[in-house]
Amino acid sequence: MCGTGPRRRRSDAPRDTWLTARIVPSPLIVRLPNHLGDACMCLPALDHLAAHGHALTLVGRGWARALFAAYEWPVLPADAFWPTVRALRALGREGARGLLFTNSFSTALQFRLAGIPATGYVRDSRALLLQRPIPVPSAWRGSMHMVQYCLALAGAVTATAAPVPRQLTLKLTDTARANAAALLVGLGLDAAYVVLCPAAVGLHRGKVKAWSGYGRLAEDLRVRGFTVVAAPGPGETRAVRAAVAGTTVLPEMSVDVFAALLSKARLVVANDSGAGHVAAAVNAPLLSVFGVTEPTKTRPWGPRATLVGSERGWPGYAAVLEAALAIAETD
Numbered sequence: 001m002c003g004t005g006p007r008r009r010r011s012d013a014p015r016d017t018w019l020t021a022r023i024v025p026s027p028l029i030v031r032l033p034n035h036l037g038d039a040c041m042c043l044p045a046l047d048h049l050a051a052h053g054h055a056l057t058l059v060g061r062g063w064a065r066a067l068f069a070a071y072e073w074p075v076l077p078a079d080a081f082w083p084t085v086r087a088l089r090a091l092g093r094e095g096a097r098g099l100l101f102t103n104s105f106s107t108a109l110q111f112r113l114a115g116i117p118a119t120g121y122v123r124d125s126r127a128l129l130l131q132r133p134i135p136v137p138s139a140w141r142g143s144m145h146m147v148q149y150c151l152a153l154a155g156a157v158t159a160t161a162a163p164v165p166r167q168l169t170l171k172l173t174d175t176a177r178a179n180a181a182a183l184l185v186g187l188g189l190d191a192a193y194v195v196l197c198p199a200a201v202g203l204h205r206g207k208v209k210a211w212s213g214y215g216r217l218a219e220d221l222r223v224r225g226f227t228v229v230a231a232p233g234p235g236e237t238r239a240v241r242a243a244v245a246g247t248t249v250l251p252e253m254s255v256d257v258f259a260a261l262l263s264k265a266r267l268v269v270a271n272d273s274g275a276g277h278v279a280a281a282v283n284a285p286l287l288s289v290f291g292v293t294e295p296t297k298t299r300p301w302g303p304r305a306t307l308v309g310s311e312r313g314w315p316g317y318a319a320v321l322e323a324a325l326a327i328a329e330t331d
Contacts, residue, residue, distance in 0.1 A: 027096040028157070029088065029116060031078070031107050032060030036255065036274030039067060040281045041146040041301060042101050043168050045154035046073075049099075052158040057091065059084065063234075066256040070171035081110065088114030097131075099157055101150055105129070119157055132156075143296040167302035170281035172260050179253075180260035187248065193227040194267045194328060195250075197275035198243040199236040207292040210243075210271050211309075213317050217269065218247045220321055226266070226328060231258065233275065267328040269320075272298055280305050285327050289320060 028049065032039045039060060050056055056073040058064060065075040078084045088098075088110060098111045098118030108129040111118040117131035127133040134156050140149055148164055155162035184193075196218055200209035218228045229248045232240040241249050253261075255278065262268050262275075263282035270276035270286065272293045279286040280300035288300050288307050291314035299307055308323050309315040 027057060027091065027094060028054040029057050029059060029091055029096045029098045029111075031098065031100045031102050031111070031118075032058055032064055033101050034061055036061075036063055036067070037272075037277035037298070038101075038146060039064065040168060040170065040274070040277040041298075042150045043170060043281060044147055044165050045101070045150040045162065047169075048151060048154045048162045049157060052160065054157075057096070059088070063255045066254040067170075067259075069176065069256045070173045081106065085110050085113045088116055092116040099153070100130075101153065119153070121153060145296065145301065146298055147301045149297075167283060167304075168277075168281040169283075170259060170278070172256060172263065172282065176254075176256040176260040179257045180264070183250070183253070183257070183261065184264075187229075187250070189227060189229065191264060192266045193229055193264075194221055194269070194324075195262060195265045195279075196228060196230045196244060196247070197233075197268065197270035197273065197279075198230060199233055199239050199275075200271040200273040209273065209292055211289040211291060211314055211320070213320060214243050214269070215245060215247075216317065217321060217324065218244045221324065221328070222247075224325070231261070231275065267324060269324055276300050276305075287320070287324050287327055289315065291315075 033042060058068060058073050058075045059078045062077060062079055068075055076087050092115040096116055098116040100107055100118055100120030103121060103123035105124040105126045108118060108120060108126040112129045119132040119134060120130050121136050122133045134153060137144060137152050151162040151164060196214050198210060198214035221228050229250055230240050230244045231250045232252055234252055237249060237252060259278050259282050262279045262284045265284050268279040268284045268286045270279060270288060272290050276286060276288045277300055280302040283302060283304055286300055286305045288305055290307060290309035292311060294311045295307055306323055306327060308319055
């Protein structure tokens with residue numbers, strides 16, 4: 001006989017190590033949506049992917065780095081077509097795979113040119129560009145929400161059912177919280193402030209997405225003793241000042257500081273916009289004013305979000321004021 005100890009079978013400890021090595025997912029390059037609100041609604045899907053062991057690298061607009069500053073995921077900018085392709089190509093050489101939360105042909109083409117096999121919904125005639133084209137859920141033609149839409153795609157990657165959370169949870173860095181606190185101190189604001197977000201970027205089916213009553217609302221809230229400020233997004237300061245004349249307008253700030261500021265507000269009033277979804281993601285008391293977009297698909301996701309209006313038209317002013325007071329006087 002050769003040797004004196006028992007023969008080790010292939011099924012002993014080394015096999016466990018081999019199995020572990022086989023099931024570790026390769027890097028996953030996630031193309032975020034192009035709009036801030038949609039990226040917030042992707043949060044549960046990203047958490048689901050990370051919980052299943054995927055090493056995420058995010059690709060998104062310029063605000064994405066600040067939005068996800070508290071996470072361990074690297075973020076690459078995606079503000080120009082060919083620079084993005086070159087950045088993706090470097091990752092493709094490392095054996096990465098892609099996941100597209102965008103619906104466009106152009107983003108699928110970027111991943112294809114970079115040599116990264118990508119998964120995404122079959123939208124915008126891009127099926128041939130995807131390694132794994134996923135049919136759009138039939139429920140999307142009905143009342144499926146964007147949070148559920150993103151989770152369904154993440155579930156297709158992990159081959160597991162992705163649970164739908166009751167609310168979004170955006171992590172914030174201590175630095176963002178400290179910068180928001182310093183801003184408030186510098187403006188002499190106390191903790192019981194109301195934030196109005198009157199701007200909304202772009203049109204929806206040719207219609208303006210911004211409610212027109214913010215100036216009147218600001219005055220009525222001030223008369224009732226509330227401290228009211230208005231918050232612009234990038235490049236929105238002039239439009240916000242015009243919408244709420246006489247109201248303190250905050251300086252434009254990075255999205256992580258903005259999120260930290262909203263998290264401490266007594267009330268946030270916003271349109272169907274990125275600001276509203278950021279407020280929901282930090283569980284701020286939110287009044288979301290709809291007038292042209294579909295609440296069933298894009299309403300802010302969370303238990304502290306109150307909705308007024310619908311895709312059929314803007315709510316009356318009295319309804320908005322009543323809802324705002326109901327939140328501000330109880331929170």
